[in-house]
Amino acid sequence: MQQRTPIVDYLVLDGDPHLVASECEQCGARYFDRRNACAACGAAGGFRQVAIDRQGELRAFTIVSMAAPGIDVPFVAGVVDCGGTTVRANVVNTPPDPDHVRLGMKLRLATFPLGTDSAGTEAVGFGFEPLEQS
Amino acid sequence: MADTVWILGITMTKFGKHPDADTVDLAAEAALGALADGGVTIEDVDVLAAGNLLGAGAGIGQQLQKQIGQTGIPVYNVANACATGATALRTAVMAIKAGEADVGLAVGVEKLAGAGLLAGGTRAGDSDTWQPRGRYGAVAALDGRVGTETMPGVFAQVGMQYLHEHRYGGTPLELFARISEKNHAHSTLNPLAAYTKAMSLEQIMGDLMIAYPNTRPMCSANCDGAAAAVVVSDATLKTLSREQQRRAVKISASVLTSDPWQEGCQVLPDVNTLTRSAARQAYEQAGVGPDDLDLVELHDCFATAELVHYDNLGLCEEGGAVDFLESGAPYRDGRMPVNVSGGLQSKGHPIAATGIANIWEVCHHLRGEAGPRQIEGARVGLAHVIGLGSACGVHILERSAA
Ligand SMILES: [Zn+2]
Numbered sequence: 001m002q003q004r005t006p007i008v009d010y011l012v013l014d015g016d017p018h019l020v021a022s023e024c025e026q027c028g029a030r031y032f033d034r035r036n037a038c039a040a041c042g043a044a045g046g047f048r049q050v051a052i053d054r055q056g057e058l059r060a061f062t063i064v065s066m067a068a069p070g071i072d073v074p075f076v077a078g079v080v081d082c083g084g085t086t087v088r089a090n091v092v093n094t095p096p097d098p099d100h101v102r103l104g105m106k107l108r109l110a111t112f113p114l115g116t117d118s119a120g121t122e123a124v125g126f127g128f129e130p131l132e133q134s
Numbered sequence: 135m136a137d138t139v140w141i142l143g144i145t146m147t148k149f150g151k152h153p154d155a156d157t158v159d160l161a162a163e164a165a166l167g168a169l170a171d172g173g174v175t176i177e178d179v180d181v182l183a184a185g186n187l188l189g190a191g192a193g194i195g196q197q198l199q200k201q202i203g204q205t206g207i208p209v210y211n212v213a214n215a216c217a218t219g220a221t222a223l224r225t226a227v228m229a230i231k232a233g234e235a236d237v238g239l240a241v242g243v244e245k246l247a248g249a250g251l252l253a254g255g256t257r258a259g260d261s262d263t264w265q266p267r268g269r270y271g272a273v274a275a276l277d278g279r280v281g282t283e284t285m286p287g288v289f290a291q292v293g294m295q296y297l298h299e300h301r302y303g304g305t306p307l308e309l310f311a312r313i314s315e316k317n318h319a320h321s322t323l324n325p326l327a328a329y330t331k332a333m334s335l336e337q338i339m340g341d342l343m344i345a346y347p348n349t350r351p352m353c354s355a356n357c358d359g360a361a362a363a364v365v366v367s368d369a370t371l372k373t374l375s376r377e378q379q380r381r382a383v384k385i386s387a388s389v390l391t392s393d394p395w396q397e398g399c400q401v402l403p404d405v406n407t408l409t410r411s412a413a414r415q416a417y418e419q420a421g422v423g424p425d426d427l428d429l430v431e432l433h434d435c436f437a438t439a440e441l442v443h444y445d446n447l448g449l450c451e452e453g454g455a456v457d458f459l460e461s462g463a464p465y466r467d468g469r470m471p472v473n474v475s476g477g478l479q480s481k482g483h484p485i486a487a488t489g490i491a492n493i494w495e496v497c498h499h500l501r502g503e504a505g506p507r508q509i510e511g512a513r514v515g516l517a518h519v520i521g522l523g524s525a526c527g528v529h530i531l532e533r534s535a536a
Pocket residue numbers: 024025026027028029038039040041042043
């Protein structure tokens with residue numbers, strides 16, 4: 001079977017693909033990056049891995065027309081509220097225009113291949129797609 | 135009040151393209167201009183704070199000294215994103231408040247003409263095998279693949295989030311274009327602005343889309359420029375001429391904040407909480423409220439940003455930024471003129487100069503020297519800047535009673 005690698009280490013591909021966060025054991029603040037301590041409460045005690053809801057609501061978006069080389073434009077970038085945890089992602093599988101992307105729309109996690117490297121490993125990206133196709 | 139600090143002299147260069155001037159030339163023009171405006175010389179200055187964000191390692195303060203006067207005083211080179219200029223000013227103010235200096239000079243300068251989009255930081259290179267790198271274990275650059283890190287896109291989301299939170303039912307593109315139309319109209323009266331052309335709503339909406347809903351004229355203009363200010367202690371001002379005392383502008387509040395942790399603030403930058411906090415502290419320090427302000431220069435790095443700062447600075451009721459705009463209040467003939475300079479969208483945004491240039495604009499009106507764009511009888515004004523990362527500077531300025 002082909003080797004697969006997630007685009008970021010907080011995307012889990014086994015089983016139902018989902019995102020994970022590091023949650024502060026003291027105050028519950030959640031983070032997606034490697035942590036030294038907690039920015040919310042200062043505790044350095046420890047973090048536990050928690051699974052993030054696979055569905056969410058679009059809190060903000062932009063349709064980017066000017067981007068770095070290698071990025072197809074236009075694309076929709078947004079911020080998704082997944083059961084109280086804020087997630088940054090592209091909104092995918094919908095036309096990138098304001099008639100199809102609406103604030104407050106319900107979304108679900110989607111994964112897709114980004115390409116295969118010279119060692120035969122496929123990278124997998126993620127985004128959020130509309131729960132109901134409009 | 136004994137520890138009051140005053141702006142004695144202040145100036146900004148023309149913002150725009152300066153192909154024949156380097157950062158030191160522009161910084162020197164602004165610094166010498168501010169010293170002359172204040173009626174002092176470099177020999178009188180006890181402390182220098184200077185910022186040039188793109189050349190933050192080069193030591194712009196000492197480079198400047200080598201052109202205008204190496205007097206051996208302490209130099210603080212500061213870098214604080216788009217709040218760099220405000221941070222330089224605040225550094226000089228703190229040195230005076232600490233009793234270590236009587237006269238301070240703050241300078242901000244940037245050469246940005248022709249610079250492209252200002253993107254974010256997570257740009258791990260694409261190699262021929264997928265290698266996890268950095269704090270997210272990313273195998274590819276995340277900008278554009280996992281949301282956007284470009285400034286127009288980040289600030290577009292900031293504005294859209296405000297509309298979502300307050301259940302806006304209209305057309306975002308037209309709403310934000312109206313803010314840009316206002317600022318471009320204001321710029322026609324400002325000869326130092328990079329762009330001084332009025333634009334119609336249709337022109338703005340139909341221009342090149344950068345990151346919906348921000349079209350090109352709704353984005354701050356990359357340009358060259360510098361600004362500088364001379365600040366003095368209350369005791370020093372009292373020894374100066376009547377004319378210097380009359381033109382001096384009181385710094386009623388000088389506040390710098392960073393962003394306190396909020397859920398989601400490391401995902402989409404939270405430009406609201408630290409601005410609200412800075413504004414609250416500034417009003418308290420100055421003993422004034424938003425209703426006392428005669429004009430406001432706020433950080434409209436994008437049209438989408440201006441809207442949220444109406445609310446963050448308390449210029450309108452909570453949640454009422456759209457109504458505030460639609461009431462006509464922030465227009466130059468309105469109840470609370472905002473960005474009569476033309477704002478960053480037309481005046482331009484040479485990053486480290488912006489935080490002092492905004493204060494120059496307010497001072498210009500308080501001194502009654504703003505010519506055709508003068509806000510008549512201006513007595514109190516507020517200048518606001520924000521840099522992602524984040525840093526927010528708020529200064530409240532008052533006309534001298536002398
Ligand atoms: Zn914590």
